Amino acid sequence: MQELSITPLGHAMGAEVTGLDLTQPLDEASRRRVHDAWLRHVVLVFPGNAQLTPEGLIAFSRNFGELDTHESQAPETLLEGHREILVVSNRQRLGRPSQTRNTGRNWHTDLSYSLRPAKGAALLCLEKPPVGGDTMWANLTMAHDTLSPRMQAIIADMEAVHDVTLVRGLFARDPALVAEMRRRNPPVVHPMVRVHPETGRKSLLAGERVSHILGLTEEESAALLGFLNAHATSPEFVYRHRWRVGDIVLWDNRCTCHVALPDFDQAQPRHMLRCSMQGEAVGRLADAGPAPSREQMIQAVAALS
Numbered sequence: 001m002q003e004l005s006i007t008p009l010g011h012a013m014g015a016e017v018t019g020l021d022l023t024q025p026l027d028e029a030s031r032r033r034v035h036d037a038w039l040r041h042v043v044l045v046f047p048g049n050a051q052l053t054p055e056g057l058i059a060f061s062r063n064f065g066e067l068d069t070h071e072s073q074a075p076e077t078l079l080e081g082h083r084e085i086l087v088v089s090n091r092q093r094l095g096r097p098s099q100t101r102n103t104g105r106n107w108h109t110d111l112s113y114s115l116r117p118a119k120g121a122a123l124l125c126l127e128k129p130p131v132g133g134d135t136m137w138a139n140l141t142m143a144h145d146t147l148s149p150r151m152q153a154i155i156a157d158m159e160a161v162h163d164v165t166l167v168r169g170l171f172a173r174d175p176a177l178v179a180e181m182r183r184r185n186p187p188v189v190h191p192m193v194r195v196h197p198e199t200g201r202k203s204l205l206a207g208e209r210v211s212h213i214l215g216l217t218e219e220e221s222a223a224l225l226g227f228l229n230a231h232a233t234s235p236e237f238v239y240r241h242r243w244r245v246g247d248i249v250l251w252d253n254r255c256t257c258h259v260a261l262p263d264f265d266q267a268q269p270r271h272m273l274r275c276s277m278q279g280e281a282v283g284r285l286a287d288a289g290p291a292p293s294r295e296q297m298i299q300a301v302a303a304l305s
């Protein structure tokens with residue numbers, strides 16, 4: 001067996017880990033080195049795992065936390081007999097179009113539309129199109145730290161609503177599944193700035209599944225979110241992964257967002273298995289009622305004068 005080696009892949013984040021046999025349990029020293037590399041490089045790539053079984057993926061993923069059993073997901077999107085594995089695939093499933101064929105098509109942090117955004121995830125590529133089908137991750141710690149101190153102070157105590165209906169392409173899926181996803185995931189509130197429980201560093205919880213910032217008008221919220229999302233996903237903060245069959249990509253979901261690009265021939269199979277590590281319960285259910293519009297504010301002020 002080669003020696004464990006960790007090679008950076010990008011400046012913003014990303015490192016490749018080789019020299020591990022993931023069909024065997026990791027010894028404690030290797031587990032620690034990989035865990036430290038995960039915190040440091042945020043996205044880790046483990047090549048050459050096409051033969052790993054579902055049980056092997058589950059066992060490997062458990063090195064990084066307790067696994068989510070996907071209560072927030074429709075059961076038909078999970079691997080038969082393994083609630084810990086979500087099948088992200090455009091292959092037909094159970095004789096029907098796959099309900100995860102367009103998963104991850106806008107910038108998001110996994111499960112931010114639930115009370116418990118994932119801690120991290122491991123995605124194993126079993127089939128990929130000849131070209132395209134890349135995934136991009138953005139480093140939200142960098143995004144936070146490169147805002148001006150004044151902007152950091154402005155957003156420090158802000159909270160935002162995350163909404164499963166903003167999952168791009170959701171409504172192209174089976175209406176019964178969409179109803180199920182909405183029933184399982186009413187809108188939730190999360191802080192805009194998160195503190196990483198292990199590194200203590202702040203990050204910006206941005207993404208395209210945020211509907212609005214609490215306490216602002218619709219217009220203020222849209223403008224600020226537009227700026228923050230553009231800033232957070234600017235190329236300087238992004239690692240783009242070009243998949244090879246057998247790659248496992250492990251990401252820290254507490255300080256990143258990601259997007260799965262639809263830049264490939266959809267007639268070609270793209271088939272991945274994902275385990276998510278359970279995050280801390282940080283959110284709360286959103287109170288009813290959308291943000292007031294500027295028009296409503298004008299009317300309210302007029303009524304006072």
Ligand SMILES: O=C(O)CCC(=O)C(=O)O
Pocket residue numbers: 088103104105110121123134135258259260261272274
């Ligand atoms: O298919 C991908 O590349 C990623 C999809 C996604 O967002 C996820 O599995 O969390």
Ligand SMILES: [Fe+2]
Pocket residue numbers: 104108109110258
């Ligand atoms: Fe995702």
